[in-house]
Amino acid sequence: MSRAVFDSSEYQRRIDRTKEKMAERELDALFVSDPANMNYLTGYDGWSFYVHQGVIVTQDRDEPVWVGREMDANGARATTRLDEADIRPYSDDHVQSPVDLHPMDFVAGVLEDLGVSDGRIGLEMDAYYFTAKSYTRLRKNLPEAEFEDTTLLVNWVRIKKSEQELDYMRQAARISENAMQAGLDTIEEGVPEYEAAEAIYSALIDGTEEYGGDYPSIVPLMPSGDHTGTPHLTWTDRPFRDGDPVIIELSGCRHRYHSPLARTTFVGDPPEEIRETAEIVIEGMEAAMDAAEPGVTAETVEKAWRDTIAKYDVEKEDRIGYSMGLGYPPDWGEHTASLRPGDETVLEENMTFHTIPGLWFDDFGVELSETFRVTSSGAEPLADFPRKLFTT
Template identity: 25%
Template sequence: MYEIRLNKIKQWLKRHKFDGILISSPENRRYLSGYTPQDVSITESAGFLLITTSEAFILTDPRYQEEAQNLSLFEPVIYRKGLARALSSLAERLKIKGLLYEENYLSCGRLKALKKVLPKVEFSGVSGVIEKWREVKDQEEMRLLEKARELALEIFRILSKEIQPGRTEKEIAWRITELSHRLGEGPSFPPIVASGPNAARPHAEPEDKPLRSGEVVIVDLGVKYRGYCSDLTRTFFLGRVPERLREAHHLVKEAQRLAQPHMKPGLKIREADRKVRAFFQKAGVLQNYLHSLGHGLGLAVHEAPAVSFRSRRKFKVGQVVTLEPGLYFPGLGGVREEEMVFIR
């Protein structure tokens, strides 16, 4: 699998007449090599891939040398004086005159340092190349995503008995994190637990607020399984909630039903979101629909394609996307339901 992907990027470099590419995105790095360590931050990387038309290297510091040495397709380069010096030596050895870098992932400070020690190398930014390949999953990736979804569903099954008045949002969020590590590799993202008026904020952060009878609770969670991310949302009713929110929940479920037939190979992505928007417009709640219909899933929890009325693309076999209509009412609350859709 990794050999095929590595050869693909090498052939791409040959076709476009580039000497090499520096990979700094954690997801692209894992996709091409299987290297699993995660970056601490944008200024503290777990490693970089340098790929030329004929060779491949993993550059990292001594903290990750064992992981690097386990990559059979990549020659490890362990640096102790920073990436720039290590890359300088390699560029001279490989006679690199032009080097691509991922402009969405390499910081301006790091790029400045690289240019300083490599004044004769021409640097060019690139974006979206590997991300486009990652969009279409192979059978193994689809299997891993299906497993990640199953784990998320199991957590919801457990939570359905535990989400009760008196528990706080933070307690439920911590429980999700605990279960994500017990069942999988941890959460795909910090879980969202939003109750009462907080549910009017699509990406609300959990608070010490207790759950109360008569409130709606939105829970948005995902689990990582062998690097692949699930993402599901459920709305819970604690007793009798305002009729406005019950009606909104019915509309959201109906919007999902209407959109599903439009998420098939060859169909325009924008049509699914447009159908939902037209339905919400007719129901008089379009102003309460604050985001697009969904997004792609894979090694990252948010990746291409965006499922939006602005999209000019079509669904492809092998894509995995979310279907997540939601309606939000300031001061009252909100509802959202999210499913994963496997395009086959």
């Protein structure tokens, strides 16, 4: 029995919208290998993305076709609403094959069976789990096909969320709040960094009294001390020391939907430089969120941040946010709109963004972030957590 977390009408809407985008590109078929996009179109949810798998959408079939490893076919039966004929498993001798078999050989056979072997086929050429060899094997097996790079086709369909998606993101936000508080409560002088990570992970899985949590697409990030100038470090067995700034970035996850949250704390009494930097980050982030509303561009939101921090003679070249929601490792971002100069994406209601305007210097950094939904009246933060520099 399927444990799909959306009803059939939700999946049908997604498939129909994807087919509209395919028609605009004159595609006969689309091969989707991004596990988030596979989930979005079918509900498939398994830790099987370390081997080749995918979903095929064609214009003349009502339902997609799942292709994956034979031992994962029951996972497709358990998590999707697909009929048995739409679940196409390949044998295990295609995995790290000693006899020069490759999963894309099987995928090519499915595409031929679906009558599109000489058609225009879209591929997610820059997806994490679609390799160069995958492409060369498809080309070898389907010499009459015309392949087109459609890496972000489904991602752009995903950018506006349904009410049920937003509900799951709000639930993820409740988990994020609990996990952030667990981390802040654990961090103090003499406590090893891994104990704070343990507390965060426990809270991410424990969830709330009403529901549990899932594994996030990105592990909790927790640089400390002079390493807070480098935002993407995790944790060590080093004990926290008096005078350490500590950044925590994490996300609760509910049915693969995320709501990231970041805060900075300080072990001891923070120096004035860090206090002032935190105030600048908070003021700039709030200015950016105040600017976010339907009809403005992504770069307009970033400009509100840039203009604010410029008053303090501070510059930041990195983007300050990105669209996100559904995700699998190694990323919860959608890879579409970014809050940065030059991005002219027009914000629409029910888009969701993680805005993370941290400031990182050579010897310290300060980071605060919010996940927000674009509403008819502006930005709605999904989490309810104090925006301040914490201390222990």
